[in-house]
Amino acid sequence: MDRSLLRDRALTAIRQAIVVGDLPPGSPVRDVELAERLGLSRTPVREALARLTDEGLIESKPHSYTRVTAVDPEAVRDAQVVVQAMQSVAARLAVPRMGEPELAAMRAANERFATALAAGDPLAALTADQEFHAIAVRACGNAAVAATIGRYLPALHRLVLLRFDTLAARDSVRMHEEIIAACRAGEADRAARLVETNWATLTTHEDRSST
Template sequence: MPIPLASSSLPRSLLRDDVYRRLRDAIVDGTFEPGEQLRDGDLAAWLGVSRTPVREALLRLGSSGLVVAHPGRSTTVSPIEEAALRDARDVVAAMHELAVRETVARLTPTDIARMRDANRRFTAAAARGDVSAALDADDDLHAVPVEVLGNAAVVTVLEQFGPIVRRAERLRFGSDAPAAAERHERFIALCEEGDAAAAAAMAYETWHTLPVSAAETAG
């Protein structure tokens, strides 16, 4: 869709990361669609910033695979390609598997309660068809072990490849939501029981429920 006409200017303290997150989120949530041209001047006006942080953000988005730069022309939003999505999904799954395996023994009752609350919010949002809220709740649930792990390298990898997976999840979100909520609850129970191996395996398998091809979707 075209760049929205209405947007509040960001504060003067805006950093490059803020511009990057705004543009990344606009791609992930479908505001900017695959193949859409992104002109730095238009984006700068929309965000209320100069072109410099926009150009830097577009470079970062290019390294993440969310946009494609055409030399001498404008930048476009990347299509969702099967190979790139499979690679990103596998990396994201591995990072979450690592986080869960290393932190199950350290999760507190408060951490478990946060995960259960996130799953309740996920279930409620999915039931009312609020995809954004459901995916935000899903993020909150899986973020708990990552936060407890406190590994900056894992966070960096997830920040790079997570948006690719999330964009595909948004487009394919639907009838699997009740089953996803049940998987979440089983996963949380394993964490609460302290079964690190089973919880880590389930975390890995959960991310692999996202189909990356037409054949997997049909299956």
């Protein structure tokens, strides 16, 4: 298998383990153990850990430790501002490039999102929500926007899962429907505003859940 594919496989698996809490904050990370667990060599695992360090999910000190970072609410809020802005840009750029396949995919993702919320399954809800917004990111055709979102989204998702509020998240089902309607109508600016509002509610919900 291509080396980059092995690295991406390791990256996806380790990142998800951190986001869902299988590797909790402060837990030591050893490349040998992870390689064994994933059935990979140490090289792609080390490359994945380097990427996760850039994303702020892993921290290390040479000859001392490599561990999962603590959740820093302030840093996550900073990341949320960046993701919110870039998702809005993605929506504005994507609307003129969208067709029925993208709209259908958004509707299907929102249905999965609503189903997961009704079942009280935060991980499935988070996955469906990510799939919903990823459609516009892919359609926008801007690699810089996609890379910036990818850089900051995992840390944001980690806090969302820790403080998941099913009742608050249900507002997003309706918001997603409004975003789809704006995209279908070709209203790029309106879609961008709705996406920005949707991501802004994340901070409101997090603040509410911490009080």
